[in-house]
Amino acid sequence: MRREVFENNYDAIYKYIRYLTNDPELTHDLLQETFYRFYHKNYTEHERTYLLKIARNLVYDHYRRKKIVGFFQLKSDPIATEALPDEVIERNAEIEKLYCALQQIKWSYREVVILRYIEEYSVKETSMILNCSEVKVKNNTARGLKALRVMLGGEKDV
Structure with a gap:
């Protein structure tokens, strides 16, 4: 049972x-x-x-103990693909921009965007993980995506 739980959830x-x-x-x-x-x-x-939930709480606790407000830039892992080298370089540059922008938005927005769009959880699952309402998840998702678009040059901040 334990091994199965570990193997099924380790990567995520x-x-x-x-x-x-x-x-x-x-x-x-x-x-x-x-x-x-x-x-x-x-x-x-x-x-x-x-x-x-456990992982989230451990990360929070770690940063509270260290009193670290910001996060460090995530270096993209190599992409395992059959794409041409130019395509891989371009994709890595896009991922790098996204990670830089993610670090600049509010923690609550970042967390929701990661769960919804990177980890691909539903609104309901995200609300369970974050222990908040589905409305808050939807609002933070919209605000987070808007903040990312502004940082990535997709729309002007009004």
Whole structure:
């Protein structure tokens, strides 16, 4: 049972923590602690939701302890693709711009955008993970996307 939960959720939880921390060593430490806490609570339903809540709380706690307000720029991982080198370079540059812009928006917007568009969770799942209303998720998503568009030059701030 534990091995199955680990194998089914490892990648998603790792990516989520990595997007928020941009530190591979810290990511592994927090990932390990996430599964440790999960196994000691013996959750049986909505495993990924609980794992993401635990991971989120651990990241919050880490940054509160360190009193770090901003996050470091996430360096894009190599893209495993059969694309031409020019296409890979262009894609990496776009990803880098997105990560830079993500770090400049409010934490609450960043978190929702990551869960909704990078991790591809529904509004309902996102609201469960963040322990907030679906309306707040929708509002923060819209505001976060607008802030990203402004930073990426897609629309003027009014």
